[in-house]
Amino acid sequence: MDANKIAQEQALKNSKMEFIWNTVVESFEGDERLEKVVLKNLKTGELIEVPVDGCFLFIGYEPNTEIFKGQVEMNKYGYIITNEKMETNLEGVFAAGDVRDKIIKQVATAVGDGCIAGIMAEKYIAECEVFEKEIMQKEKIGLIYIWSPIEEKVESL
Template identity: 55%
Template sequence: MVKIYDIVIIGGGPAGLSAGLYGSRAKLDVLVIEKAKFGGQTTTTAELENYPGSIPDCTGPALSKRMHEQAEEFGTEFVKDEVVSVDFSGDIKFINGKDAQYQGRSVIITTGAEPRLAGFGEEMEFRARGVSYCATCDADFFEGLDVAVIGGGDSAIDEAIYLTKFAETVTVIHRRDALRAAKSLQERAFNNPKIKFIWDTVPVTAYGDEILEGLEVKNVKTGELSKLEVNGVFVFVGLDPITEAFKGQVELDESGYIPTDVEMKTNVPGVFAAGDVRVTPLRQVITAAADGAISAISAEKYITEKEANLVQA
């Protein structure tokens, strides 16, 4: 007989682990389903200095491990599986994984969003060793150093401006001859003496010994190859929400993110979303954890109200 959980959490990053902790502390039966590493993208962060209260030299893997342990100590169950489809149409929600089917009275979606790769050689090899996808997370590691930003949209230029607070120089590499960012951002960037631009250019490969030392780049019009010596590369060519399994089951915006209200409710009763997967102005460990806590409390309230209605009926 398949167990029906009070809360099934899809995704084991900071939002999912936080939701598991809060749900289990509320004496609910909670299951967290994660297809890869518990901790999500946090596990790829070598150092984590901007999480309030973290110990000195805190790492992403260490924080993720402790979050996992805390939730487990309060009774959260964990399973490794990849969710391929769901059915949220009834009071009991069905979650179909590659290995098994799971059922819950409520569901919290915390599958997150993954940075879109720029696609240059050695990109993944130098991830967390010079290649980053989050200036807010990693900018202070490049104090007084030279960095590059790949992209030309709002996020890329906004992050380039932010990086100038730390880096000696910031070189924006853009495949076109004009930025796509808002005019106000462009003006700020063009007027910033620390920001340089390389137009009509794409990264070809990263190079270095253990840590990043530079990029080989190519002019898309002339085909000319050249080297750019930088200590860091920040990639901002977009994020992709991990929501493929939920299409047709919960409302998504035009970019694939899940809209919620302040209680993390989606448009489907009993289904909540938290963390990077939802529409939110900031995607950080701290905001994901907060979302997870709110979603668990909201799920508890939903379950309690459903049970009360059944008794009255």
């Protein structure tokens, strides 16, 4: 069983759960909705059809973030730390979904994260291009004044 010890113990004590050992999912089958999951016994090669009304896929508690270690800030469990814009501690690097350090890890929150990260990444790229091409022109000497309509007014001295 690929789970932490606490989860293993809770699952094994749950009378509503039945375990089929040494198997992997071969296929999900059904016409207009899921009707059965076909499992393959890894020792015998036998296919086992399990009638179902639905299926919840659980991928575990450890995020697959190993390749980012030492590059982006992570919590002690390996989840990437971001702000509400999905920005990491590295400029121009965004993270979304269940690799993020967040309370709820579900498809619905991952989809929302992906939307935010995509929009923020697009905005970052667009602003970098505008800044380099239009504001920081190497051919001209200029004065740059940046104003934000959402900042509070600053009184003149």
